[in-house]
Amino acid sequence: MNKILLSLFLAAVSLSSYAQHFITDPNFRQKVETAFQAKMKVIGKKFYNTKGLRVSPEEEEALRFLYAYMPIADATDYPTAYHLKNIRTALRTRKSMAWGKDVPELLFRHFVLPMRVNNEPLDSSRAIFYRELSERVKGLPMKEAILEVNHWCHERVTYEPSDARTSSPLQSIRTGRGRCGEESTFTVAALRSIGIPARQVYTPRWAHTDDNHAWVEAWADGKWYFIGACEPEPVLNLAWFNEPASRAMLMHTRAFGDYEGPEEVMLRTNNFTEINLIDNYGSTSKIDFKIVDKDGKPADNAKVDFKIYNYAEFYTAVSKYTGEDGTTFLSAGKGDMIVWASKDEQFGFAKATFGKDKSITIKLEYNEKNVPKEADLDIVPPAQNSTLPAVTKAQRDENTRRLTYEDSIRHAYIATFPTTESMKDYRYPEATSYIVKARGNWKTIKAFVEKYANQQERAIQLLSTLSDKDLRDMPMEILEDNMKAKSSQLSPRVESEMILTPFKQFFEKAFAKEAASFRKNPALLVDWIKKNIRMNPDSRAMRIPQTPRSVWESRITDSRSRDIFFVDVARSLGIEARMDFVAWKIQYKQDGKWVDVDFDAAAQQTAKTGKLVLTFTPDGFLDDPKYYSHFSISKIVCGQTWLMNFDEGQVDMGGGATWSNTFKNGATLDEGTYILVTGQRMADGSVLAHSRFFQIEPDKTTTLPLDIRQESEGVKVIGSFNSEDLFDKDGQSVSILSQTGRGYYVLGVLGIGQEPTNHALHDIEKMKDKLDKWGRPFVLLFKNEAEAKKFQAQKGEFPNLPEKTIFGIDKDGTIQQEIAKEMKLRNTEQLPIFIIADTFNRIVFLSQGYTIGLGEQLVKTSSKL
Structure with missing residues (x-):
């Protein structure tokens, strides 16, 4: 008996000791400890302060895991007590929620414990969300809990386009709106707060249309499922983007830390593991790449940028690095990319067609003085290929009822x-x-x-x-x-950084002795930073910007935070300084002139510049090409492309740089080598692109044609539609023909409150003048009376629709069903649907779902009628 008791006692001690570990695998625990010690050497141990916090062994391991991999900004801007508080909430959740015991350690560690989702400010949302949600989901299975959390999110936040800076979850609640990156950050935070593994999934850029999107994957009962953030559906794996996602080239998520899961790893850094999720959404294929130098030898550690055509540039969607043998690989949707490789200022590129090419060799044969010739490039996106989960009418009706109620909760708050x-x-x-x-x-x-x-x-x-x-x-x-502050430089913002702590009055005092000399010669401030601020040796580190105060206190930073720090300190001392967003460089003003800041140069000077003039002859369709929509310019720097960021205007509402207002009479650019990319997006999502390299020389004007390739074929009849079909207008049943008169018209079936419909209506507004000149009617139909009322409540968001816009209700879905049947649409429920048809029952244009640039496509088609 004594032996049995002793054995049980030892087993209990062993189990207790095991439970003390946050990381049960000793090998991974040692890997984390090594990474933690390396981080301490970089930032200094003063930023890891557990004194007086009474940290348990389990909490200590979790803390060290977070600190080992968190960006420097998170370690220097937030105290250890903040991170510990969130760890304690997460560990409590693990014990208190019914599914806590079922979540694997791997998933809890990487997709529940971390606070950071993207590049948002960290806040106190975890504890607040736990209090709100834990009782609401009590007793629900995990999958039902995920759906319920998304309904809660929809009560508080809905979609609205905005700038690229990401608000925190609590900031999103405060404003009641957010773009998709903010909605998904918010929803991931909510799910993690109750112990459900969640991750933000994003397509860096769509392949079939412009823009990008982010949503959420959540884990339940052994499997990952996706949801549209703040856009609840009756079931999982259903959202408005099912079809667009099936046409995407890449889907990413960043797992915090050194993640060793089953997914394909695209990039592993000292902060995160970027994994490829494209196989969850569409048909994919793999290509092996070999990068060789100009002599044909393997180029190790070459950077390989995988570029998707989007907003008139070849946008780097993901970057990888070659091994010693000069090779790497990628799995992607079955469409076209440009693959751009670079090393030591040499570069090369090739078009890759996934699903066709198996292996591609790219030679680093070009540099800034030796560039390729101009070329036409036909870019084809993946084909649509998605399967939708089944939803019953009862499920759909109940979900619609809930959405209406949730809208009313949010509207009541916004009404304040x-x-x-x-x-x-x-x-x-x-x-x-x-x-x-x-x-x-x-x-x-x-x-x-x-x-x-x-x-x-x-x-x-x-x-x-x-x-x-x-x-x-x-x-x-x-x-x-x-x-x-004494300074006349009032702006607290440099670019899209987080502004967390006051700094201007602090720097007034900190640099009181140097202020006069810095004002007289701002280059001395540059020298001070060079001497006193160390650069993070990890060139691949996640560049979450530090606050200027934490840069001062830690004396270590990255190039982005250093640039922000310079501008903030300069402004605090009354020196005019700024970020030049076109060339993405910082400058200070001296003797009435802007001087470029170069931390690697012995002396500061203004870059030599020349002019670029683009010539273009307007035609019936395209009178004034837009930057980002029809063309873009990137500078070649160290063999890589850097987009020139000209004014893009108000988000989703037009404006911004065009050929006529920026390039017709000449735009000033720094000397160097550039690439001009132009493109025309076709209705099927393919692109007629063109690339041209050119040089800008000091004090000289470079004149180039702005060649935008056009579709040569005319309009084709692609289907039929009965113009005698009836819809409800002001309580009366009327035919389309009776409202439009003889001739062509645009017919749209809308999904009110859905992101694709919002984009479509804004795109139509941008082309109002041309569409009014065309003079044909727009018949815009709601699915039911509830959606018509919902639109009336938000009608002020769309004040510039064409003059001849007629609203109505497709009460029984007859019109939507007929279009779907005649055009053989795979997904009959995906909205919006737009057609151009005539009263001879011929359809000449069709668009369904998420499409950026719909207004231009309508104008292009109408100009040929």
Whole structure:
């Protein structure tokens, strides 16, 4: 008996010891410890401070795991206590939620524990979301819990396009809206808060149309499922993007840390493991690549950029590096990419057709002085190939009912925001627009305006430097720091960095002795940074920007954060400084001239420049090509491409750089080698592209034709549709013909509140003038009366639809069903659907689902009729 008791005691001790480990595999635990010690050598042990926190062995291992792989910004901008608090919440969730015991350690470690999802500011959402959601999902199976969490997310956030900076989950709740990257960040945070493994999945760029998208995968009962973030469906693996996703070339996610899962690894860094998920969504194929130098020898550690045509550039969707034998590989959707390899300022590229090519060799035969000739490139995206899960009518009806109720909850919250009408009598009218734009942050902006009413000119000037998104999440302490600082350089923002802590008054004091000499000669500030701030030796590190205060305190950073730090310090001392977004370089002003900052140069100077003039002859369809839509320019730097970022205008609403306003009379560019890419997207998603390399020489003008390839064939009849079909208009049943009269018309069936429909309507608005000139009617149909009312509530979002727009309801879905049947659509429910047809029942144009540039496609087709 004593032996049995002793044996049980030893077993209990062993089990207790085992339970103390966050990482049970001793080999991986040692790997993490090695990475942790390496990180401490880089940032310094003062940023890992557990004194007085009473950390358990399990918590200590989890902390060290996070610190081993987190970006430097997360280690230096957030205290150890912050990270520990989130670890404790996650570990509690693991024990309190019914599925906690079923989540594998691997998935918990990489897809539950980490707070960071993308490049958002970290916040306190985990504990808050746990309190909100744990009771709501209590008793539900995991798959049902995932759906329920998405309904909760939809109550609080809906889609709205905005700039590229990612709001935190709590900031998204405050404003009630977010772009897809913010919705998915928010939803992943919500799922992780209750212990469900979740990851943000994104296609870096669509292959069949412009733009990109992000959504969520969540794990349940041994399998990963996808959902549209804040866009609840009745079942998993169903979203508006099923069809577009089947046409994508690549799907990524970044697993925190050194992830050893079953998926194909595309890139492994000291912060994350980028894995390829394309096989979850479409038909794929693999190509082996060999990179050789100009002598034909294998090029090891060559960078290989896989580029998808999107927004008139070949966008780097993923980068890999060759091994010692000069090889790498990629699995992707069965379409075309440009594969660009570079090393030591040499480069080479080739078109790769996945599904056809098996192996490709690329020679690094070019450099900035020796470039390829111009070339036409036909780019074909993958074909559509998706299978939709079954949904019953009862499921669909219940989901629709819930969506309507959830919309009402969110609308009730948004209704508390000030409007231009409610603020019409405000005593500080100059501030009204800023308060309205601030949405859920309006009280902060209003309080700021009123607190500094006696300095209103400076207060308004400060607010004018902020973007709409800044107004929505800028805290009072940042506003006051800039307001009270002595500097006349009021803007707190350099680019899309996170602004977490005040810094201007801090740097006034920190550089009090040097300020006068720095103002007289800003190059001395450059020298100070070169001498005092170390660069992170990890060139592949995730570049989450540090706050300027943490750069100062840690004295280590990356090139992005260093550039932001320079501009922020300079402005704090009254030196005019900025980020030049066209060439993506920082500058300071001295003696009335902008000087480029080069931390590798012995002296600072302004780059030599020349001019680029593009010639173009307008035609009936394309009068003024748009930058990003029809052409783009990239500089060749060290054998790699760097896009020139000209003004893109208001997101989703046009404007921005065009041929006539920027390049017709000449645009100034730094000397160097560039590539001009042009393209025309066809209705089937393919692209007629053209590339041309050119040189900009100092004080000289380079004149080039802006060649945009056009489809040579005319309009074809592609189907039939009965123009006598009936729809409901103002309670009356009317025929399409009775509303349009004889001739061509556009017919659209809309999915109200869905991202594809929002994009489509905004794209049509951009082309209003041309469509009004065409003069034919637009018949836009809702699926039911509820959606018609929903559109009326948000009609103000689409103020510039064509003049001859007629609204109605396709009550029984008759029109949608007929189009689907006649055009043999695989997915009869995917919206929006647009056709151009005539009253002789001929269809000459069809678009279904997510398409960027729909307005242009309608104009292009109408110009040929």
